[in-house]
Amino acid sequence: MPSASAGDSEPGTRAFDNGQPASMVDDVYASLLSAIVEARLGAGTPLSQNKLAAHLGVSRTPVREALLRLERDGLVQRSQDMGFVVATITPDEVNEACDLLEVLDAYVYLRAAKALTKAEIDDLVDLASGLVRSAEAGDTDGWKDADRRYHAIVMDAASNRFVAEYLQQVRRRVQRFWLQKPGFGGRLRLCSQDHVALALAMADNDEAVLARTVRAHIEGMRRGVLDRIESAAPLLPDHDPLAAVTRVS
Numbered sequence: 001m002p003s004a005s006a007g008d009s010e011p012g013t014r015a016f017d018n019g020q021p022a023s024m025v026d027d028v029y030a031s032l033l034s035a036i037v038e039a040r041l042g043a044g045t046p047l048s049q050n051k052l053a054a055h056l057g058v059s060r061t062p063v064r065e066a067l068l069r070l071e072r073d074g075l076v077q078r079s080q081d082m083g084f085v086v087a088t089i090t091p092d093e094v095n096e097a098c099d100l101l102e103v104l105d106a107y108v109y110l111r112a113a114k115a116l117t118k119a120e121i122d123d124l125v126d127l128a129s130g131l132v133r134s135a136e137a138g139d140t141d142g143w144k145d146a147d148r149r150y151h152a153i154v155m156d157a158a159s160n161r162f163v164a165e166y167l168q169q170v171r172r173r174v175q176r177f178w179l180q181k182p183g184f185g186g187r188l189r190l191c192s193q194d195h196v197a198l199a200l201a202m203a204d205n206d207e208a209v210l211a212r213t214v215r216a217h218i219e220g221m222r223r224g225v226l227d228r229i230e231s232a233a234p235l236l237p238d239h240d241p242l243a244a245v246t247r248v249s
Contacts, residue, residue, distance in 0.1 A: 028056060033073075036070070038176070046085050073172065073173075087173075091229065094174060095226075098174065104163055109214055112157035113207075113210060115158070121203045123153060124153055125196075135189045147195075177229055178221050187224045198217070
């Protein structure tokens with residue numbers, strides 16, 4: 001019987017991450033990632049490995065591995081005592097990220113417009129209209145769900161995995177500030193209107209309108225994030241930060 005090659009595993013098991021089952025590290029990572037990108041953990045929030053491990057019901061090691069992964073993603077950073085905190089962002093970093101998002105989004109929407117079917121265009125128009133309704137109703141959960149579905153259709157049509165992965169990483173670093181209150185409701189309404197305009201421009205395959213709409217959309221995000229981080233409003237949550245982290249099942 002041949003020996004197992006590197007990377008092989010027994011049936012029913014998964015690869016290991018620095019000695020920890022990947023499923024455990026992945027679960028902790030996913031829980032913390034969700035809390036950060038959905039702005040339930042504000043910038044600067046301390047992330048105690050011991051407290052997180054106790055809260056999540058796991059050992060300290062998978063928590064540390066997950067935090068190291070989030071550090072590589074740019075979502076957590078080291079504190080002065082060499083612990084971890086949720087990453088902050090500077091105005092220069094916001095501007096650099098938004099400049100990049102404008103270029104990549106323009107590429108994605110132009111590429112998608114050439115590949116989308118009529119049925120997919122109809123779905124995008126319906127989802128964009130749903131975004132407007134959710135924004136007007138203050139239904140943030142419904143809005144986020146429709147937004148994810150909208151962008152999934154666009155990214156699938158654009159069909160560039162590398163751009164999709166990089167866009168996701170950059171958006172995560174910036175949008176968590178855009179999602180924070182105050183002013184979130186107003187930003188939702190404006191963003192929803194942008195999605196309607198983008199869907200209609202893709203339906204017409206109108207490159208000039210698409211480029212202008214993408215530029216306006218990203219500029220709106222840029223202003224919202226810069227206003228948020230430059231305001232006097234604190235970014236730290238006013239509740240126990242552990243309450244924002246979903247326990248690992």
